[in-house]
Amino acid sequence: MKIRAGFVSNSSSTSFLIIAKDDFTPEALRRLMGVDESSPLADMFDELFSSFMGAVRTELDMSKIAIDADIKLYVSEQRRDLSSHMIDRLNAERGRNVTAYLGRLDSETSPVQTFFCTDSFEEENDQVYINGLECAW
């Protein structure tokens, strides 16, 4: 048995994939999540939007990726962060007029970002798809 004395870090991260047909905006995120502009929760989701955009590591114009291309070549730096479900979704979007954003939220930043790091979610409407299922909490 090992005994550790001192502080233990419990930081976490959540990989995310966002696919947007048009510009991904705070309004598009609020609409997807079901939050009215005048909702008390609106500020929280606007902060989540800023967190997403500040954490994007890869942005892909999917219309420029051939439908038979190996998507893993385009996401090589983040390959380990992406689930097979995310890869399948990216494959399905090849050649379509959408933008994909990949990144990772960090639990050591703000209470809002920490919360979304501990929650797993997958939401979709006719404009935006978000996969936040890869929670490593």
Next chain:
Amino acid sequence: MEIVWVDRRDGSDRFYLAFPRCLSREQVFIRAKVTPGSYAGRLVERLYRNIFEMSLELKRDYNLYYQLEYDTFYRYLRRRLLLSKDEAAIIAPCFEISAAIIEYKPRHYFLRDDPGRALLEKLLTDEEAE
């Protein structure tokens, strides 16, 4: 509504929420302005259940189980819940004028600190009863 945030930094952080009258799920949803069934709707549903259905209601707890042991609600807050004098002095006067006083241990990290308290106030303040 009175909100007292007790921050112990030892994992036992909690809010004490004194309500002039209890809010229904529908009232909270109207205030939240979220779409039922959406991600935010499910989040508010969880929040409502955590506060109004799963948390300890202190007036009931005191009246049912502890008023013989502690002759005042203030002493119950100090000795049973180990609140500081300042914290108990804010909550104790709410006993007579509140329909419910809830000890809420927040499971949602975004409720920490001032923005979290402001969000709770906006969601849960019952302006008609204030």
